[in-house]
Amino acid sequence: MKTLKKIFKGQVLSIYIALVVIMVLFSILSPNFMTLSNMLTVLRQIAGIGIMACGMMFVMLLGNVDLSVGTQISLLGIIMSYSMVNLKLGIFPSILIGIVVGLLIGLINGLIITYCKIPSMIATLGTSWIFQGISYTICKAQPIFGFPSGFATLGQGLFLGIPIPIYLFIICCIIASVVFNKTAYGRTLYAAGSNDEAAKLAGVNVNRMKVSSYIICACFSILASIVFLSRVNSGNASTGIGQEMNVLTACVLGGICFTGGDGQVSGTIAGVMIIGVIQNGLVMLGAGEYVQLMVKGLILIFALSIDTIKKFIESRKPTTAG
């Protein structure tokens, strides 16, 4: 009971309540929403951004953000497609190339933010353009398809009736949660994000933490990129565009503190599910892509205002008479 309380304390509980409310609302409005097959579709859709969100958390816990995760997906997808189709390198060598490039991307992001001292939001906005440009250049703005057979299984296959990407998402959540809560690295991440000066004075190499958080974030991007690529079974330079906003919204909704130092995987999972449910539900109701954008934008702004709203409510609490 105590652990259950811990998991659902504070914002995490309210976000799960919000999730349930939204799901009830959609199931009333659309009879096809609350079916098993549709729920599996939702889960399959969120697996990708869920995996990315786990990576984003590493960066956000230090008070940074990675807006390039979307185009990282595009670039890694295009590179792996190119290697499989144009270079005919086979599945595993191609994935290996993807991993190497992915790690490099993370390293570059990390070095730029840490040593050029550029605010992460602007810096990763810059690198995201670069990644996007490279993707389009490699594929000449054409989709790449014709992957070796078997590659699609990863994204489309089922295990015990449940899509494989969902298992991957769950594994990522478990890994992230264990790292955040149980390991020295994870706890140092919280400490440095909460007060980097204190961490520095305690002998923590905060710069190295920053760089490593971007590399870890890129690792999750690599996995997400493989999931996206195999689900669609073709490489497209526009795959990842806009995904970073989904990931960011999910994290912020889930209570990851924008200034670092606070947040739990359980919250992020709820945030990711809300994004998935809303996307799916709006489609069910016949609302187009543009309505979705508007709704998601409103949610992001709302999620960022939660702290201010909380503080306002707190300030209105009457002073107890002494």
Added chain:
Amino acid sequence: MSETILEVKNVTKTYPGVVALDNVSLEFRKGEVHALVGENGAGKSTIIKCIAGAIQADKGSILLEGQELVGKKLTENSSNGVEVVYQEFNLAPQLSVYENIFIGKPIRKGPGNAFVDKAAMIRETRELFTRLGMDIDPEARIDTLSVAYMQFVEIAKAISKKAKVLIMDEPTATLTNAEVEILMKNIRRMKAEGTTIIYVSHRMEEIFEITDRCSVLRDGKYIATVNTAETSREELIRYMVGRELVETFPSRDAEIGEVVLEVKGLYGNGVSNVNFELHKGEILGFGGLVGAGRTETAEMLFGAARVEKGDIILKGKKVTMHHPREAIRNGIALIPEDRKQHGLILDKSIMENMTLPVFKRLSTMQFLDKKKQIDLTNEQVEALRVKTPTIDQLAKNLSGGNQQKVVLGKWLIAESDIVIFDEPTRGIDVGAKQEIYKLMNQLVENGKAIIMISSEMPELLGMSDRLVVFSEKRQVGVLEKEELDQAVVLDMASGDK
């Protein structure tokens, strides 16, 4: 007792344009409590940071037990046994107490030592607090603790490392009397165990209570080291300021007139039931510990915080203020504690800073009357004796005392008649303090009324006509001039009844 443990030899440290430390040599003995005193900017914090390895000295050497420390990284110094309790809180607010105690160096377990041993850390933290005589829950989040408890966590963090040399930078600034006692007890215990403690403090009483020797720095230079038992407060102050200076408060000849501000049953901003009257020509002190509700009350008077209940009556008229600009219109000014952040625009000139609140008054059709601006500023610069070559000087290039004068001048131009000073002399050196006191006297002599929030007991007792004492977010009493007594005020402010 004569064995030297830590030696600072000819250390020099310069920052662009400033010599922070000029060929300083100090020597600390094993098992002594050694005070480091000096005015703000004397170089105390810089020398501490050099010893801790947080910054590197340009020249000279620092020897711990004969071994060179200069040039080594932070982590190496702390494993060598030098620990620092910094003045600013170096705690991670969102983490628990035990994680802060072990910040950067958690107890590890498991494969590759990759995992943290939470149970062991909680156990050790609990033992540590029991030993210190403090009752703090190891699993509580830092941001749920009171300021004093945070300071204690900070102290416990340093003590837990079993340092050979423990440096404390103003450790008691936020502690209550009872907590200072606990700290003193622990310092004596550590001293008995052979730990060397370098104690930085402005509080003379503490220095005389706890320290064995005292080293004085002034303007980045080493001045003297004396045995505490053989010196006096006056001698120390003389070393600190470099000239004879008695800590006195200038007398004033102000006529206390009618009530200009009356506060009745005021609740809000976390503070309950504040009642007092402020008269023309009076300095009303607000005493109490940090976080006792003084600043919170001032914020309500200035319209910067919401009043929930109660009346603010200005010159017989009940007012409600929702925003500082309404307070300014009503002739109330607030001179904040943190002038660099809240009182001044550092990158702007004296003139712009002083005339900012009256831009509207000085302009016709949105065009500023430059001449009026210059005249008004010159008038105040002269009246307040701001030391500056021109009024175009940027605020950031002024000394603390002169910056304070600019903030004051701003409100004088705005024609305020109630001035609230929040810690008027914090961060201002002894000489400039005198001038600020004289200016405050001048203000009340000219018929203004002053509310002065201060944590410095001599200042409160020396300057106030009457004193409102706060404790734990409540007003605990109003003392008349003849009732002002340090022991009484401390007793009321400590709140442990």
